[in-house]
Amino acid sequence: MTEIILKTNNLSKKFGKNFAVKNLNLEVHKGETIGFVGPNGAGKTTTIKLIAKLLRPTTGNISIKNNRNILQDISVNSQDLISMGFLIDIPVFYDSNPNVLLKHYAKLHNYPKEKINQRIDELLSHFNLINWKKKRIKTFSKGMKQKLGFIQAIFHDPEIIFLDEPQTGLDPKARIKIRQYLKTFKEQNKTIFIASHMLREISEVCDKIAFINNGEIIKFDRIENMEKLLKTNEIICQLLNPIPLEKLEFVINKLNEKLALYLDKNLDPIIFKSPVQYQPSIKELVIFYDGNPESKGEIFKILGKDFASDFTIISFSQSKTSLLEKLYLEKIK
Numbered sequence: 001m002t003e004i005i006l007k008t009n010n011l012s013k014k015f016g017k018n019f020a021v022k023n024l025n026l027e028v029h030k031g032e033t034i035g036f037v038g039p040n041g042a043g044k045t046t047t048i049k050l051i052a053k054l055l056r057p058t059t060g061n062i063s064i065k066n067n068r069n070i071l072q073d074i075s076v077n078s079q080d081l082i083s084m085g086f087l088i089d090i091p092v093f094y095d096s097n098p099n100v101l102l103k104h105y106a107k108l109h110n111y112p113k114e115k116i117n118q119r120i121d122e123l124l125s126h127f128n129l130i131n132w133k134k135k136r137i138k139t140f141s142k143g144m145k146q147k148l149g150f151i152q153a154i155f156h157d158p159e160i161i162f163l164d165e166p167q168t169g170l171d172p173k174a175r176i177k178i179r180q181y182l183k184t185f186k187e188q189n190k191t192i193f194i195a196s197h198m199l200r201e202i203s204e205v206c207d208k209i210a211f212i213n214n215g216e217i218i219k220f221d222r223i224e225n226m227e228k229l230l231k232t233n234e235i236i237c238q239l240l241n242p243i244p245l246e247k248l249e250f251v252i253n254k255l256n257e258k259l260a261l262y263l264d265k266n267l268d269p270i271i272f273k274s275p276v277q278y279q280p281s282i283k284e285l286v287i288f289y290d291g292n293p294e295s296k297g298e299i300f301k302i303l304g305k306d307f308a309s310d311f312t313i314i315s316f317s318q319s320k321t322s323l324l325e326k327l328y329l330e331k332i333k
C-alpha cells in the first residue's frame, strides 16, 4: 500500500443551515489521480477551498503530509506541508501581467531565483501565452486566464495539485496540452486531484473516482472496480406510447413476476433498485436479465405474449451510455 498524503476526517462545511460538504471521508495516496465528480452545487469547490484553507470547516478536519513524512492536521499547523498547487474555480488575478504575477508567485514559493525567468518562458510558451507575457491580464479571454491559472498551479512543480474544472473555457488544443501535462505529472508519481462534472473527460486520466452529491461522497473506488460492479446485461425496449401513470405500478409488478426466472438476481441494489426500470420521459423500458441467450429468447416471447395489451415495443437496443456514466446518473438521481 502506498502512503496516504491527504486525509479528510468527517469533514463538513455549512453555509447557514445547509451543508455544502457533509461528513466527507477521503484518503488520497501518493501517486494517485483522483477524479472528484458531481453535479453543480455538489460541494466540489467547497472541498478544495477547505483543503486550501480558504474556508474553515464547520466540523471535522484535514490532514496533509508534511516534509517529515507525517500526516499533519492543517488547522493546527499548516507549515512545512508537502508542496501543493491549486487552481480553484475561475481564477481571479490582480491586474498585472503574467511576468509580474508569476515572478511574485515564484518568490512566495521560494522557487530557485536563477531559474524563475526560464520557467516562466517555458510554461508560457508551452501554453501559447508567450506573446502575452507582458500584456495586462485584464485584457485576457476566459480561456487565457484559465491557462494562466493552470500555469500558476503547477509553477513550483508541487507534489500534489488540486484542479477545479481545469478544462473550463479551454479550446481543444489547450485541453490536450493540459492532459499531456497531467500525464507527465503522473509519471513522476505525483498526486492529482481534479474536480469536474465532465465524467467522460475525467475518467480518461483518473485511477479513482469519488462521486459527490449534495455534499456527500456516494461512491469512492478505483474505476475498474466500479465498472466490474456495473457489468449488466440489459434489454432496452423503446415503447410506442407511454405507459399511463396509473397503470405503471401494475405493469412493473407484472413484468417482475412474469420474467422472474430470467431476471438478473445479482444487481447491486444501491445502484439499480429493480431489474425492471421504466423512464417515462423517453418511453424506455430497461430489463436487466441474467445474460443467458436462452433467457433473452424467453423474455422476448413473454413480452409478445403477455404484454400486448400493456404496451407496444417498437425497437430493442443496446445501452448508449458508458457504465460509469450510468452509475453516475443513477447515483445523483
Ligand SMILES: Nc1ncnc2c1ncn2[C@@H]1O[C@H](COP(=O)(O)OP(=O)(O)OP(=O)(O)O)[C@@H](O)[C@H]1O
Pocket (backbone or CB within 6 Å): 015, 019, 020, 038, 039, 040, 041, 042, 043, 044, 045, 046, 047, 197
Ligand atoms: N460562500 C458561500 N455562501 C453560501 N453558500 C455557498 C457558498 N459557497 C458555496 N455555497 C453553496 O454550497 C454548495 C456547494 O457549492 P460548491 O461551489 O462547492 O459546488 P460545486 O460542486 O463546486 O459546483 P459547480 O460544479 O457548480 O462548480 C452549493 O449549494 C452552494 O450554493
Ligand SMILES: [Mg+2]
Pocket (backbone or CB within 6 Å): 044, 045, 046, 089, 164
Ligand atoms: Mg465548483
